[in-house]
Amino acid sequence: MQWTLLVPLKPLAQAKSRLSDTADDRLRPGLALAFAQDTVAAALACAAVRDVVVVTDDALAARELAAQGAAVVPDAPRAGLNAALDHAAREVRARGAGALAALNADLPALRPRELARALECAAAFPRAFLADAAGTGTTLLSAAPDHALRPLFGPDSRTRHRASGAVELLPDPVDSVRQDVDTGADLRAALALGVGAHTAAAAARLLMAEQ
Ligand SMILES: Nc1nc2c(ncn2[C@@H]2O[C@H](COP(=O)(O)OP(=O)(O)OP(=O)(O)O)[C@@H](O)[C@H]2O)c(=O)[nH]1
Ligand SMILES: C=C(OP(=O)(O)O)C(=O)O
Numbered sequence: 001m002q003w004t005l006l007v008p009l010k011p012l013a014q015a016k017s018r019l020s021d022t023a024d025d026r027l028r029p030g031l032a033l034a035f036a037q038d039t040v041a042a043a044l045a046c047a048a049v050r051d052v053v054v055v056t057d058d059a060l061a062a063r064e065l066a067a068q069g070a071a072v073v074p075d076a077p078r079a080g081l082n083a084a085l086d087h088a089a090r091e092v093r094a095r096g097a098g099a100l101a102a103l104n105a106d107l108p109a110l111r112p113r114e115l116a117r118a119l120e121c122a123a124a125f126p127r128a129f130l131a132d133a134a135g136t137g138t139t140l141l142s143a144a145p146d147h148a149l150r151p152l153f154g155p156d157s158r159t160r161h162r163a164s165g166a167v168e169l170l171p172d173p174v175d176s177v178r179q180d181v182d183t184g185a186d187l188r189a190a191l192a193l194g195v196g197a198h199t200a201a202a203a204a205r206l207l208m209a210e211q
Contacts, residue, residue: 001123002050003142004097005043006088006149007070008081009036009056009105016106022184023206031202033061035108035181038196040070042110042176043103048119051097054105055088085151089143098145099123102153106180107139108199109190114174127166131158133178133189140177141166 009015015032016023023031036054043052052070056062062072073091077083085102092100101119122128122142127150130140138157143149152160162168179190191203 001048001099001119001144003048003099003101003119004092005049005052006085006092006100006102007036007040007043007052007054007065007105008075008084008088008102009054009058009061009065011056011058012061016181018182019184019187022187024209027202027206027209031199031206032106033064034196034198034202036061036065036105037068037198038108039103039105039110040065040068041196041198042107042112043115044069046112046115046119048116053088053092055084081153082151085149085153089149089151099142100149101140101142102149102151104139104180106182107177108181108195109176109179109193110196111176114176117171118169118174118177121169121171125167127164128169129158129161129166130169130171130174130177132180133175133186134180134182137180139180140169 012029012032043049054065054070054072055075057075066072073088075084077087118130126144126147128142129138132139136158138161181187181190
C-alpha cells in the first residue's frame with residue numbers, strides 16, 4: 001500500500017513552546033523547522049510513502065518543505081491540530097488520495113525503514129495509531145482508503161484514539177517513529193537515537209549559544 005502522509009506544523013514562532021527552557025525565542029523557531037525538515041526528508045525517503053502533505057500556515061516552513069518535495073495545504077480552519085488534519089484529509093481525498101496517515105512534524109530521528117514498518121502494520125486496519133515514546137500521546141494515525149481519519153490528537157491521545165476504535169500498532173521496534181520532541185529530555189533522547197542533518201545543525205547552534 002502507498003500512503004499519503006499529512007504532516008501538521010504550527011506557525012514556527014508558536015511551535016514547541018514546551019522547549020522554551022531549552023531553546024529561547026531566537027533559536028526555538030529554527031529548531032522546530034529543523035525537526036520538520038528531518039521528519040519530511042525521512043518520510044519522502046520511505047518506500048511506502050507516495051506523497052507528503054504539510055499542513056501549515058507558516059510561509060517560511062511552507063517554502064523550505066516544498067523545496068524538499070512536500071506539497072503544502074494551508075491550515076485554513078485555524079482551529080487547532082485536529083481541525084487542520086480533518087481539513088487536509090478532505091482536501092487530499094478530494095484530489096484522489098487513498099490510504100492516509102497523520103504524522104507529527106517533531107520526529108527528528110525518523111528512519112524511513114521504521115516508518116515503512118509501522119505503515120505496513122497499519123495497512124491491515126481501517127484505522128490505526130502508534131503511541132509516542134512517552135506512552136500517552138500519538139505520533140501516527142492512519143486511515144485505509146474509504147475510511148475517515150477522525151483525528152483525536154492532544155492530551156492523552158493514546159487513550160482517546162484507542163477508545164475511538166483505532167487499533168494500536170505494536171510493530172517491531174520503531175523507536176524513531178515514536179520519539180517526538182516536546183521537552184529538553186525528549187531532545188536528548190532523539191539525539192541519542194541519531195537525528196537528521198537539519199536538527200544536528202540546529203542542536204549545534206543551541207550548544208554554541210549556551211557557551
Ligand atoms: N497545522 C497545525 N499544526 C499543529 C497545530 N497544533 C499543533 N500542530 C502540530 O502538531 C504536531 C504535534 O503537536 P505538539 O507536539 O503539541 O507540538 P507543538 O504544538 O509545536 O508543541 P507545544 O507548543 O509545546 O505544545 C506538531 O507537528 C505541531 O507542529 C495547529 O493548530 N495547526
Ligand atoms: C498532539 C500530540 O502530541 P504531544 O503529546 O507531543 O503534544 C499527541 O500526542 O496527541
